[in-house]
Amino acid sequence: MKSWASDAILGASRRETLIRAALALVVLGAVFWLLPIRRPGEDGGHHGATPALDPFEKAGIVELKEGQPAPAFTLGTLDGARASLADHRDKLVVLNFWATWCQPCVLEMPSLEALWQRYRARGLVVVGVSVDRGSPRGLLEPYVRNLK
Numbered sequence: 076m077k078s079w080a081s082d083a084i085l086g087a088s089r090r091e092t093l094i095r096a097a098l099a100l101v102v103l104g105a106v107f108w109l110l111p112i113r114r115p116g117e118d119g120g121h122h123g124a125t126p127a128l129d130p131f132e133k134a135g136i137v138e139l140k141e142g143q144p145a146p147a148f149t150l151g152t153l154d155g156a157r158a159s160l161a162d163h164r165d166k167l168v169v170l171n172f173w174a175t176w177c178q179p180c181v182l183e184m185p186s187l188e189a190l191w192q193r194y195r196a197r198g199l200v201v202v203g204v205s206v207d208r209g210s211p212r213g214l215l216e217p218y219v220r221n222l223k
């Protein structure tokens with residue numbers, strides 16, 4: 076038979092457990108909050124980890140500073156032709172390096188299409204450069220078809 080005293084003791088025990096759990100969560104949260112955030116390869120980071128932009132670095136793709144001209148390059152198109160950045164001289168060109176496995180890249184496609192639709196009469200060109208490996212043509216053709 077339970078008495079009011081046993082209920083009070085059980086209530087205190089539950090309260091203590093909740094307080095301890097809350098304190099543990101606060102301490103754990105503070106530890107994670109105070110830990111320095113490091114990227115792979117930085118001092119103290121995971122040197123064996125592959126950086127997110129590794130395919131770009133391996134391809135020799137570098138960030139350009141404002142006002143710095145893009146390097147000349149020629150790439151194959153889906154229809155087998157060759158396209159050069161020089162083909163778009165004196166136009167505003169958006170170079171979009173993307174991949175089918177890159178979810179943010181996939182999500183930005185409709186915005187890039189809308190941007191091109193809005194400003195193409197004023198000379199805007201959007202050039203998508205896939206960084207997919209392997210046989211990209213077989214991978215890209217169905218993907219591009221689904222975008223249309």
